[in-house]
Amino acid sequence: MTALPVSEAGLDDAPMTLADGLFRDRVVLVSGGGSGIGKATAWMMARLGAKVAICGRTAERLLGVETAFRDRGWPLLAQTCDIRDEQAVESLFDAVEARFGLPNILVNNAGGQFALAADKITPKGWRAVIETNLTGTWLMMQTAAQRWIAASRGGVVVNVTAANERGMPGIAHSSAARAGVVNASRTAAVEWAPYGIRINCLAPGLVDSGGLSVYPPEARAGFHRANPQRSVGHPWDMAQIIGFLASDSARYVTGATLTADGGGALWGDLWTIERPVFFSDTQQEAADHVS
Numbered sequence: 041m042t043a044l045p046v047s048e049a050g051l052d053d054a055p056m057t058l059a060d061g062l063f064r065d066r067v068v069l070v071s072g073g074g075s076g077i078g079k080a081t082a083w084m085m086a087r088l089g090a091k092v093a094i095c096g097r098t099a100e101r102l103l104g105v106e107t108a109f110r111d112r113g114w115p116l117l118a119q120t121c122d123i124r125d126e127q128a129v130e131s132l133f134d135a136v137e138a139r140f141g142l143p144n145i146l147v148n149n150a151g152g153q154f155a156l157a158a159d160k161i162t163p164k165g166w167r168a169v170i171e172t173n174l175t176g177t178w179l180m181m182q183t184a185a186q187r188w189i190a191a192s193r194g195g196v197v198v199n200v201t202a203a204n205e206r207g208m209p210g211i212a213h214s215s216a217a218r219a220g221v222v223n224a225s226r227t228a229a230v231e232w233a234p235y236g237i238r239i240n241c242l243a244p245g246l247v248d249s250g251g252l253s254v255y256p257p258e259a260r261a262g263f264h265r266a267n268p269q270r271s272v273g274h275p276w277d278m279a280q281i282i283g284f285l286a287s288d289s290a291r292y293v294t295g296a297t298l299t300a301d302g303g304g305a306l307w308g309d310l311w312t313i314e315r316p317v318f319f320s321d322t323q324q325e326a327a328d329h330v331s
C-alpha cells in the first residue's frame with residue numbers, strides 16, 4: 041500500500057477521491073476531532089467546503105486544530121466536551137447551532153480504551169470504557185436526532201466503532217461497547233428513517249494514529265500481522281470512508297457497518313496485549329506449553 045502522509049501539511053495534500061465542494065456549507069460535528077481519525081476527518085470536511093465543529097476533553101489538542109484552520113481561513117468551532125456528560129453534550133450542540141446552525145452531519149468518532157486482560161478489568165475500568173464508547177456515543181447521536189426531529193429536518197450520523205467480528209483480545213470492554221453501538225445504530229436507523237435520518241458505522245481495524253501509543257510495545261510490534269495486507273491503515277483512509285458514508289452517494293445506506301481493516305476479519309492475528317504463550321508463533325513454544 042502507498043504510504044500516506046501523517047503531518048498537517050500532508051493532510052492538505054493527501055489524495056482525495058471525493059468531489060470538490062461535496063460538503064460546501066454543510067455543518068459537520070466531529071467528536072474527538074483534535075487528533076487521529078477525527079482530525080483527519082475535520083480536515084477532509086474543511087477541504088470539501090464544510091463548516092466544521094470539533095470537540096474533545098483536552099483543550100490543547102483542540103487549540104492545535106483551531107490554529108491550523110485559522111491559518112487556512114477555514115471556519116471552525118472547537119469546544120471541550122466530555123461526551124459522557126449529557127449537559128456538556130447539550131451545551132456543545134447549542135454552541136454549534138449558535139455559530140453555524142444545526143449540524144447536517146455528526147461524526148461520532150471520540151472513544152478509546154485501555155488494554156488489559158479480561159479477568160483483570162475492574163468494575164470502574166469497565167464502566168469508564170462503556171460510558172465513553174457506548175453511552176457517550178449514544179448521547180451524541182440521540183441529541184442530534186432529537187434536534188433534527190424537532191426541526192423537521194433529516195441528518196446523517198457516522199459512528200466510528202472498531203472491527204470486532206472475532207472479538208478483540210485485550211479490550212473486552214471496548215468490544216462490548218462497540219457491539220452495542222452497532223446494534224443501537226441498526227435499531228435507530230429503523231426508528232428514525234421516517235425523519236430522514238441515516239445512521240451508519242465505520243469499523244476500523246488498526247489505524248496508525250497517535251491513539252495506538254497507549255498499547256504496549258510488544259503488542260504494537262505485531263499489529264502489522266493483524267490482517268492479510270500486513271499493514272496498518274491511515275487516518276486519512278478512514279476519513280474518506282466517513283466522507284462517503286456521510287455523502288448523498290450513500291443515501292440508500294442506513295443501519296450498515298462498513299469494516300475497514302485490511303481484511304483482518306478474515307485472516308490475521310490481533311492481540312492488543314502481550315500474546316499468551318498458548319497462542320505463540322512457534323510450534324516449539326506451543327509444545328513447551330502443552331507438555
Ligand SMILES: CCCCC/C=C/C(=O)SCCNC(=O)CCNC(=O)[C@H](O)C(C)(C)COP(=O)(O)OP(=O)(O)OC[C@H]1O[C@@H](n2cnc3c(N)ncnc32)[C@H](O)[C@@H]1OP(=O)(O)O
Nearest residue numbers: 151152153154162164165168169172202203245246251252
Ligand atoms: C481491530 C481493532 C483494534 C482496536 C485497536 C484500537 C485502537 C484505538 O482505539 S486507538 C485510540 C486509543 N485512544 C485511547 O484509548 C484514548 C482514550 N482512552 C481513555 O481516555 C481511557 O482509556 C478511558 C476510556 C478509560 C477513559 O478515561 P477516564 O474516564 O479519564 O478514566 P480514568 O483514566 O480515570 O480511569 C478510570 C478507571 O479505568 C481503569 N483504567 C484506566 N486506565 C487503565 C489502564 N491503563 N490499565 C488498567 N486500568 C485502567 C481504572 O480502573 C481507572 O480507575 P482508577 O484506578 O481509579 O484510576
Ligand SMILES: NC(=O)C1=CN([C@@H]2O[C@H](COP(=O)(O)OP(=O)(O)OC[C@H]3O[C@@H](n4cnc5c(N)ncnc54)[C@H](OP(=O)(O)O)[C@@H]3O)[C@@H](O)[C@H]2O)C=CC1
Nearest residue numbers: 072075076077096097098122123150151152246247249251
Ligand atoms: N487507531 C485505531 O487503530 C483504531 C481506532 N478506533 C477508534 O477510532 C476512534 C478515533 O481513534 P484514533 O483517532 O485512532 O485515536 P485518538 O486517541 O487520537 O482519538 C480519540 C479521540 O477521542 C477523544 N475522546 C476520548 N474520550 C473522549 C470523551 N469522553 N469525550 C470527548 N472526547 C473524547 C480524544 O480526545 P481527548 O483525549 O482530548 O478527549 C481523541 O481526540 C476512537 O473511537 C478509537 O477507539 C477503532 C479501531 C482502531
